[in-house]
Amino acid sequence: MISVRGLTAKYRLGRDTVTALDGIDLHIEPGQVFVLLGPSGCGKTTLLRCLAGLERPTSGQIEIEGAPLSDAETGLFIPPEDRPLAMVFQSYAMWPHMTVFDNVAFPLKAGRRRVPPHEVSDRVTEVLTLLGIDHLADRSVTTLSGGQQQRVGLARALALRPRVLLMDEPLSNLDFRLQVELRGQLRTLMHDLDLTTVHVTHNQAEALEMGDRIAVMDAGHVVQIGDPESIYHRPVDEHVARFVGDMNLIPGSVARWSDGTAQVLTASGTFLAMTADDTALSEGSRCFLGIRPADLVVPAPESASPETCMTVEIVNRRFQGDRMVFGLKAGDTTLEVSTHHSVRLGIGSTIQIQIPPDSAIAVIPTPENRAHGVTTV
């Protein structure tokens, strides 16, 4: 459906050249909700804007359904209006001098994908009804709330019946409850309409909940692509592990590995862990023993084999409503464990916790050479 090869985007900032995208390769299947996830400045929005044609890549190619849209080599560049896609903007980009109806209708009347005049009204009403905002049709968009504007932005995109929908942080300007509510609704809608969606966000919970596949980005690179569960449970490196949910990272080194499991040597003992990518490991190299706070077993059951257990001191506790989080200390390393809210452990006491091998993961450090290429001219 969408394929991106060797995409690089550089721009000048004063006297510096900043590499926003550094050789991106992606393939997105039809009907997928594909999420670009990463911290601000990682290049995810630039990548989306390159797909939209709002940004011109320095090198590389973009194709949608086999049709080339952009090829820096041959100088081919299809302008945004001629690409078979629609986009929802972070700011919603409502045209303030038009009503809700006109905001949706304008591209249908004046754009490349215009429809016969008598169909405009039906199309607009159809999407407004679909999104439950048909009663707002005659309102000026300046009088709408953020959530309503967001829906109008989505309606404007869907009315074009695009094959690809691009969404740039569509939920980030909404309050938290509305965000959570809309995540589920949007995902269902995208699947019902069988739309290929590229969704940019810096919110890992949103990414995990909405994405069929997620590409985690960092410093202009795609670091890992996978389904939400593999991204969450099998982060390829420290950056992904830290960015996607909390993870305890206990410093250590690789002792041995084979067939997706490794032994990680730490100050508190040697532990068995899964690996995300065997080929990235080498014997004796630095690595972390990673485990999610909810996956630690506290206290370790009687039956646990001693080599999966670690002795820790309880340092503090934080009540979070449905959960209770304890701060732990093992030598110089601090850990967190998330338990049921009813669990009580004495602060200052020393206990045994279990690190189940199938929940632990050997995490390699973020490669040092992966930094934004800033070169001064």
Next chain:
Amino acid sequence: MLRRFNPLSLIYGGAIIGLIFVVVSLAGNVVGSFTSEARFDRFTIDAYVRLLSDPGLPATMARTLALGFGSITVTLFFALPFAWLLARTDFKWKTGLFTLLAAKLAIPGFITAMAYVWLFNPSAGLVNEVLGQTNYTGEAAFDVYQIKWLCLLQGLVLVPGAAFMLIPALRNLDGSLEEAARVAGVPAWKTFQHIVLPLLAPGVLAVAVFYFVVAVEMFDFVAIIAPPGDVLVLTIYEALNTVDGLPDYGLAGAAGVLLFALSAGAILFYVRFLRQARKYAVLGGKRRDPGLVRLGKWQRPASALVFVWMTLSVGLPVITLIWVALVPFIQPPSVAALDNVSLFGFLDGLAYLSEPLKNTAIVMAGTIIMAMTFAICLTWVVTRSRSTMAPWADALVFLAPAVPAIVTATAFQVMGIAVYQWLPLYGTLFLIMAAMGTRMLAYCTRTMNAAALQIHPELEEAAWVAGLSKWQTFKGVFLPLMAPAIFYAALMVGMLAARDLTLPLIMNSAGTPLVSVLIFDLQTNGETASAAAVALYMIVVLVLLALTARKITGMAEPGLEPTR
């Protein structure tokens, strides 16, 4: 108990005096319009009767409106594309165009007018001479003494100001509004037509209305190129300079009230429109900078347009001034004329300069001090105090630019005479400074209010909470943070004060000549070489001042920062 003196009252005091000056510039003229034979002990409506019963009035009004509309048409023809080139494109001569506009701002209009008279006057204009077609040889090829020439020249001269006002409007346009249209399949030109233009319209209209007012009240060109038949400013000027030597303040006042009504109407329209435009204010959410348009093959036509404007408004006048300064009397360049070339004009001009230069320096300094003091006080009162005075002060200062310079001059002149027996300021430089300071007040407060609103109020609140008094906060936080804006405004005021001709021409009495009046007098007396030489001296100094102002204050050149 004795109340301790609160230094804050100094600020309020300064603001109140500033407002009184603004009121004088409005009221003085009205008072004058009800006098007759410069007597202030009895009032009559005689002047209004004379003005309104003049059969020439409708034609005068029509010419005045034509001058306004003609000028803004020319201005927008250049200023709109220039602002767009600077704000939204990758035009390769941006820095050059920007410097050119800033420099042009410093060239006094009346000097441009003078140069054009020397080039295109029907009897002996250089171009007519070269073509061999003057009044003496038959039909002159060019006759500069026409409304259409006034429109062209005034229009050209207003381009930099209008462009600088348009640039923020263009830059503030939320780029994602255009992008949303493009991604939704709307082609570039339709996006421009349906999205950009409607959103830009309020800004463009506001600039058009503002410069309409400026064009109608501008006296620089009319003073030098008096067209056949009056325009309103000329009616006022003639009333003040009657054949019998006694100024007719009644008629000047009445015509001034008419002119003020015209410009106040336009300014009110402008305010209303701005208020309406606010409903298009940027909606919630993050906006993004509009990207730069690649000009590609349009670089050349864009450069050509800039070149045309540069030639007409800077190149031609400056070259003419240099040539005229070098020859003893106006003559077309020729081999024979080259024999007459001498530096006499430059030396002679220098000899005339000493006294006027001193006076101009005094006026510059006085105007800067007065305008800055009042403006800082007013800005603080308007943006920082919650005083009931604030909205009134704001409105009054906003109206001030609607008072034409020539009206301000008349008003201060009238007031000077009215209070002469108690306060003999009439005919002194001080009165000129007061009038100029008042004129500049609107400009200064607008610049400074904008700067003050950029400073987050929390910075001052933090100081109060930390135990500093309001006065200490004013001195220690507000003023230092405002310093760049104040310094910039001061340099601009100095420049505008030095180049102003209207106020000194109306208010100046013999004995305290200013450089601008010196140039005017020299040219009127036919000492063209000296007039041109002094004009060139003035331009060099003012251009340096203008460019330094931008450089020192580090005011970002709009449209030049690297944009993504």
